[in-house]
Amino acid sequence: xxxxxxxxxxxxxxxxxxxxxxxxxxxxxxxxxxxxxxxxxxxxxxxxxxxxxxxxxxxxxxxxxxxxxxxxxxxxxxxxxxxxxxxxxxxxxxxxxxxxxxxxxxxxxxxxxxxxxxxxxxxxxxxxxxxxxxxxxxxxxxxxxxxxxxxxxxxxxxxxxxxxxxxxxxxxxxxxxxxxxxxxxxxxxxxxxxxxxxxxxxxxxxxxxxxxxxxxxxxxxxxxxxxxxxxxxxxxxxxxxxxxxxxxxxxxxxxxxxxxxxxxxxxxxxxxxxxxxxxxxxxxxxxxxxxxxxxxxxxxxxxxxxxxxxxxxxxxxxxxxxxxx
Numbered sequence: 001x002x003x004x005x006x007x008x009x010x011x012x013x014x015x016x017x018x019x020x021x022x023x024x025x026x027x028x029x030x031x032x033x034x035x036x037x038x039x040x041x042x043x044x045x046x047x048x049x050x051x052x053x054x055x056x057x058x059x060x061x062x063x064x065x066x067x068x069x070x071x072x073x074x075x076x077x078x079x080x081x082x083x084x085x086x087x088x089x090x091x092x093x094x095x096x097x098x099x100x101x102x103x104x105x106x107x108x109x110x111x112x113x114x115x116x117x118x119x120x121x122x123x124x125x126x127x128x129x130x131x132x133x134x135x136x137x138x139x140x141x142x143x144x145x146x147x148x149x150x151x152x153x154x155x156x157x158x159x160x161x162x163x164x165x166x167x168x169x170x171x172x173x174x175x176x177x178x179x180x181x182x183x184x185x186x187x188x189x190x191x192x193x194x195x196x197x198x199x200x201x202x203x204x205x206x207x208x209x210x211x212x213x214x215x216x217x218x219x220x221x222x223x224x225x226x227x228x229x230x231x232x233x234x235x236x237x238x239x240x241x242x243x244x245x246x247x248x249x250x251x252x253x254x255x256x257x258x259x260x261x262x263x264x265x266x267x268x269x270x271x272x273x274x275x276x277x278x279x280x281x282x283x284x285x286x287x288x289x290x291x292x293x294x295x296x297x298x299x300x301x302x303x304x305x306x307x308x309x310x311x312x313x314x315x316x317x318x319x320x321x322x323x324x325x
Contacts, residue, residue: 001069001148003089003140007123007133008062011048015041018105018118027108031117032083035101035126044103048120051101054128063121063133065089065140070154071114077153082106082117085147089119092143093136100125141200190242194220195249198237202253206262208232224255232259 008014019041020026030038036047052061067089069077077085086104090097101122106115123131147153197218205211212222221238232255235246246253252261 001067001085001144001153003144004066004068005137005140006064007060007136008064009060011045011052011062011120011122012041014062014064014120015045015048015103018103018107018120019044020107025110027110029079029106029108031079031104031106032086033103034097035122036103038103048101048122051122051126051128052124055124055130058124058130060133061123063119063123063131063136065119065121066116067119067144068114068116072154074113074115076151077115079106081151082115085151086117086119088147088150089143090121092146093139095121095131096125099127100131137196138199187242187244190239191244191249194237194239194244195253198249198253202258202261208235208258208262211258232256 016022018028019030019038020028021041033044035051037043048062052058055061067082067085083104086102087097090100090102095102102120104117104119106117121131123133125131197215197220201211201214201218205214208222208224215222215237219239223236223238223243225233225235227233235253235255235258237244237246237249246255246258251257
């Protein structure tokens with residue numbers, strides 16, 4: 001199960017998209033809703049906007065989540081199951097489904113074989129409080145994994161992220177009118193997908209080999225070039241023919257920055273051992289030095305101790321035969 005999260009501004013545009021009133025061949029089917037009418041996109045948007053008005057300063061009040069399932073789960077994720085999963089998903093994000101407006105719509109696209117649904121949520125709840133979107137994308141990943149386990153679904157990482165990209169075109173792709181613009185939009189989407197994948201994998205990997213294996217499960221390849229001294233010179237990530245340099249994804253994902261990240265855990269792991277070794281060596285040196293000083297003092301004191309009785313014996317007769325006798 002993969003959840004693609006977006007925060008938008010217009011309920012009107014979003015409701016028209018999910019209900020697909022102008023393209024009935026999409027087979028849009030409302031599975032469940034709370035607090036909104038579902039007979040038309042205009043009515044649904046009007047209901048969302050009526051509650052949104054309690055927070056007029058909130059620009060992006062539309063939370064849109066596309067939830068996709070692998071083809072293998074087509075027989076398992078019925079409409080009833082999807083409706084339950086949608087509400088469990090909201091609860092996982094700490095959104096109260098009984099105090100928030102939402103609607104979940106399933107699309108039966110003829111050109112897409114995997115089951116998927118669209119969840120529209122108002123970021124203003126029925127009490128007029130704002131629903132937080134902080135770290136919502138990373139939280140969504142955790143919630144999806146929990147639902148996979150609870151419902152016994154196929155783990156999304158095992159089948160890659162291709163199905164998530166099939167859910168629908170990005171706004172840039174929708175606006176593209178020439179092949180060049182279309183290609184650029186698809187490249188941008190690949191870059192975004194690679195960035196999301198790296199945000200979850202780069203911090204866990206300890207080498208380029210480990211990173212390559214982690215990304216392979218997500219359908220992303222890694223091409224690495226090295227200098228003569230063996231240090232990484234550049235890295236390129238490849239997704240369905242789209243090549244994206246690490247620096248184009250973000251500074252943190254350049255070859256040099258990634259290598260520093262790989263080295264850092266090892267330094268931290270070795271550091272306690274090194275400190276313990278130095279401490280042990282220092283303690284050993286201090287004990288050895290103390291023992292040597294003690295031995296030196298003992299040797300210096302030993303002759304005096306041996307001579308003391310002789311001196312005392314020599315003084316005894318003199319005191320006995322002195323003038324005062």
